[in-house]
Amino acid sequence: MTQPLAQHILTYALTLDGGGVERVQLRLAREWVARGRRVTLIVGCDAGPLADEIADGVECIRIDTRNYAMLVAKVPGLVARLRPDTIFCPGNRYTAVAGWTRARLGRACPPTLGKLSNALDRIDMIAPMRAAYARWLRMHSAFLDRLVAMxxxxxxxxxxxxxxxxxxxxxxENPPPRRGAGAVGVDLPPRYLLGVGRLVPQKRWDRAIAALARLADSTIPLVLLGEGPDRAKLMRCAETLGIADRLILAGHVPDPMPAMAGAAAVVLTSDYEGVPGVVREALSVGAPVVTTDSTPAVYELIPDTRHGTIVGRDDADALVAAIDQRIGAGGERPTPVAVTGDPAGDYLSLFDSLVASRPSSSPS
Incomplete structure (x- = not known):
């Protein structure tokens, strides 16, 4: 049988703290190893809730840092030593690593496949930073040989x-999550709203908490699955609104799908997203979704109101009304949307094509 062209794939991550980028990266790595490829993961710090999701067979190189600049500095030397067939840059936040590696190694740099994981229009940035970021984006075609969008x-x-x-x-599309044994891993109330994602400013869980205080159903709790630096801030927000007893910060869980399947509705209140996997995952188990217009992709994921409601980022009244409608007595659960395709195999095909064209692999 013909050997695959991209036999050795190298990728990198700063931490395994529970981010969506790293979660998907580890899902893909698991599949690639299962299909006979060698995968090396360079990681700054391998402690964290995602550590248990590193598949057997993935070679993990730890460089003992949580400093992004240190990761950028270390990767080129490791690539030169390990000589992988191709590099996988797993998301927007890591493209500086890809850029510096290409700059340091030049033509000796293996072909690099990048993945878009987040919005390119960063509304959270002030005007000068947005302008600088726009210039940075236009440099990517010089060091990414191929680019995957979701x-x-x-x-x-x-x-x-x-x-x-x-x-x-x-x-x-992102690969679906690996299903566990069906247990959520946390105690859930009989009826609840659900949010899934890191507790970070981008996700704007304060919007969901503020909406919770105004719902017609004054008893339903909000369960947030995820961890992050905003935990204490979010709990203070709930205390100020007098609903601390209705906010459940359950932390990271390896498999959120059972919790999604049981939720009255899944909410996403981010300022910006790429293609939010939580929306696709919720729809796949028939959970209704209420989301902000955090990315044009939500209109592709939710083509009609049978499956979910999209509201303006700063339209608090619309958010409350949408949740009320979804969890009210007349709210119907949508038909589950089947997840199809072979994302891991599609990536491998791209890696193989990059290696096959290696003699002229410099971006053009």
Whole structure:
């Protein structure tokens, strides 16, 4: 049987603290190893809730740092020593690593496949930073040989903002989560709203908490699955509104799907997203979704009101009304949306094509 062209794939992460980028990266790595590829993961710190999700067979190199600049500095030397066939850059936050590695190694750098994991229009940045970020995005075509977006709308945005030729863009959805034994891992009330994601400013869980205080059902709790630096801030917010007893910060769970299946509704209140996997996962188990218009991709994921409601980021009244409608007596659960395709295999095909064209692999 013919050997695969990309036999050795190298990727990197700063921490395993529970971010969506790293979670998907580890899902893909598990599948690639299962299909006979060698996968090396360079990680700054391998402690954290995602550590248990590193598959047997993934070679893990720890560099003992939580400093992003140190990760950027260390990766080129490790790539030069390990000589992988290709590099996988798992998300926007890691493209500086890819850029510096290409700058240091030049033509000796293996071909690099990047993945868009977050919005390219960063509304959270002040004007000068947004302008600098826009310039940085347009440099990516010089060091990413191929780029994967998670939806057609995201690919269109990348072609424009990153000056990335369409022939070097591909659309691949995230792989579904690996199902556990069916247990959530936390005690859940009989009826609840659910949010899934890190407790960080981008997710704006304070919006969900503020809406919770105004719902017609003054007893339903909000369960947040995820961990992060905003934990204490969010609890103080609930205390100020007098609903601390209705906010359950359950921490990270390896498999949130059972909790999604049992939720009255799944809420996502972010300022910005790429293609939020939580929306696709919730719809796959028939959970209704209420989300902010944090990305054009939500309109692709939720094509009609049978499956979910999309509200403006700062429209608090619309958020409350949408949740009330979804959890009210007349609210119907949507038909589950089947998850199809083979994302891991699609990535391997791209890696193989990059290695096959290696003699002329410099971006053009």
């Amino acid at each position: 939806s057609p709308a995201m690919a269109t945005d990348a072609a424009w903002r990153m000056a990335m030729p369409e022939r070097r863009l591909a659309v691949i």
